[in-house]
Amino acid sequence: MMYFNPHENVASIEIVNALGDVQSVSAVIHQDPHYLHANRISLFGTRELEIELLGFSKGGVVHWRYHVRPDWKISDDPGHDYIQRGTGILRSTGMTYGVMIADDSIQPIAEIEVIEATNELRFNEINDLKAEFWFLQRPKDGWNIYRRSRGKHEPAKLLGSWTKVASLGLRFRLLRISSYRDDERITQERERIDLPGVEIRPIESLEEPEFFKSVESMWLSFRILLAFRHRQYINTLAEFKDSASKREANWQAVRLEPRYRRRSDEAYDPPFRGKIEQYLAKGAARLGVIEQQRELLHAAAIGYATSYTAPIMESSLTACVEGIERLVEAFEQERQLTRECIAKKRWRYLGSAVREAARSIDASPEEHQAVNRALSDVPKLRLLERIDRMVQGLPRNRRGGLLELMGGAEGMIVMRNQIVHGRLIADYQRLDIERTRAQGLFELLWLGYLGNGDLQDSGWARYQVRCYASEQRTPVVD
Numbered sequence: 001m002m003y004f005n006p007h008e009n010v011a012s013i014e015i016v017n018a019l020g021d022v023q024s025v026s027a028v029i030h031q032d033p034h035y036l037h038a039n040r041i042s043l044f045g046t047r048e049l050e051i052e053l054l055g056f057s058k059g060g061v062v063h064w065r066y067h068v069r070p071d072w073k074i075s076d077d078p079g080h081d082y083i084q085r086g087t088g089i090l091r092s093t094g095m096t097y098g099v100m101i102a103d104d105s106i107q108p109i110a111e112i113e114v115i116e117a118t119n120e121l122r123f124n125e126i127n128d129l130k131a132e133f134w135f136l137q138r139p140k141d142g143w144n145i146y147r148r149s150r151g152k153h154e155p156a157k158l159l160g161s162w163t164k165v166a167s168l169g170l171r172f173r174l175l176r177i178s179s180y181r182d183d184e185r186i187t188q189e190r191e192r193i194d195l196p197g198v199e200i201r202p203i204e205s206l207e208e209p210e211f212f213k214s215v216e217s218m219w220l221s222f223r224i225l226l227a228f229r230h231r232q233y234i235n236t237l238a239e240f241k242d243s244a245s246k247r248e249a250n251w252q253a254v255r256l257e258p259r260y261r262r263r264s265d266e267a268y269d270p271p272f273r274g275k276i277e278q279y280l281a282k283g284a285a286r287l288g289v290i291e292q293q294r295e296l297l298h299a300a301a302i303g304y305a306t307s308y309t310a311p312i313m314e315s316s317l318t319a320c321v322e323g324i325e326r327l328v329e330a331f332e333q334e335r336q337l338t339r340e341c342i343a344k345k346r347w348r349y350l351g352s353a354v355r356e357a358a359r360s361i362d363a364s365p366e367e368h369q370a371v372n373r374a375l376s377d378v379p380k381l382r383l384l385e386r387i388d389r390m391v392q393g394l395p396r397n398r399r400g401g402l403l404e405l406m407g408g409a410e411g412m413i414v415m416r417n418q419i420v421h422g423r424l425i426a427d428y429q430r431l432d433i434e435r436t437r438a439q440g441l442f443e444l445l446w447l448g449y450l451g452n453g454d455l456q457d458s459g460w461a462r463y464q465v466r467c468y469a470s471e472q473r474t475p476v477v478d
């Protein structure tokens with residue numbers, strides 16, 4: 001009986017470089033353990049082909065596609081076609097030489113590290129407009145799919161209820177895909193892998209280019225929002241797009257997280273309580289208004305997430321305060337606020353007058369130089385003042401928890417500055433409290449700024465801060 005390896009596929013592929021040059025090569029497509037799709041391609045050939053490929057792609061990135069024999073018909077329908085293509089990084093692997101190896105031997109000569117693999121199916125019977133996005137992070141608390149009716153058996157593809165985002169002209173629903181993996185290389189058991197995802201459709205009829213542009217924008221907003229909710233970077237695993245006469249699947253070559261490497265931070269309470277559909281809908285609508293600040297907000301969310309996974313508390317506090325600073329910067333950019341306490345034009349006059357008066361003071365040249373340097377910059381708001389300005393800019397009914405945590409925020413910023421300047425923090429209990437304060441501040445600022453201030457936070461940060469303050473006020477009795 002012939003041996004069949006389900007994780008390898010033999011094919012002829014055509015490689016295309018940036019100049020449009022095409023090279024046909026025999027290849028083996030591999031799916032390594034912990035990957036759900038092909039992630040690398042081994043290229044085979046002679047010494048001559050190896051030399052040709054060395055200078056084929058100077059930048060390393062190439063496009064590849066499966067070779068299709070012209071004498072084989074896939075379908076009698078002329079509109080039917082199936083294309084498998086992708087993008088990857090081409091690297092030479094070298095050849096082996098020896099007494100028992102002929103000069104014209106065929107060996108592995110190069111390898112393509114797959115970045116993206118696309119399967120495109122075209123036929124006339126497709127007449128739909130939708131998009132699906134699967135991502136790799138599988139939260140411990142589940143990707144809860146709320147349905148109006150539940151059967152006895154849970155289907156392999158579980159779909160939730162539709163939620164509309166009227167300002168974007170789109171609607172979405174959560175989905176969960178159950179994929180079964182039977183890979184003897186890593187386990188003797190058949191594993192079930194639940195993959196979370198989102199399906200997006202138009203509310204009303206839209207043109208294809210406009211729809212897919214809006215969909216890509218909404219998915220980016222969802223990734224930013226989910227990075228905050230699950231406190232980790234969100235990796236897109238696959239994208240599925242249906243349009244008139246075409247169905248396209250794009251797989252990203254990202255490694256599946258092993259189950260035994262459970263993230264310890266998932267033991268903490270979530271940043272808010274409530275249906276995630278409400279959070280995503282309001283957040284996506286808000287991010288659609290402030291598209292220019294989305295990348296800054298993404299960086300802020302990653303800083304907050306890092307504070308839960310950093311190996312030491314000092315870096316946790318620093319990462320979270322930097323996340324708060326990025327969040328405040330996004331708020332200031334949207335409101336067109338500046339950090340200057342005095343207008344630049346006014347400061348030119350005031351600074352010049354003060355420097356003129358300082359010349360009459362009896363001081364050394366170095367001291368005069370230091371005074372002039374200090375007076376050359378426009379006075380700016382401190383970080384604490386900028387955070388307070390953002391708090392005051394939020395709706396009044398969303399400031400309660402923020403004002404409580406702001407009571408000791410100056411000490412939080414001072415401790416962060418001490419860490420940045422290399423000073424040792426001896427009071428680790430206080431450091432833990434200030435880290436918790438920073439995380440609680442970020443959560444409430446994030447929810448309030450993105451229109452989700454009505455969601456209930458866990459309250460853990462405020463509880464910890466209150467307990468610590470109470471301990472400091474209570475006298476110790478010997």
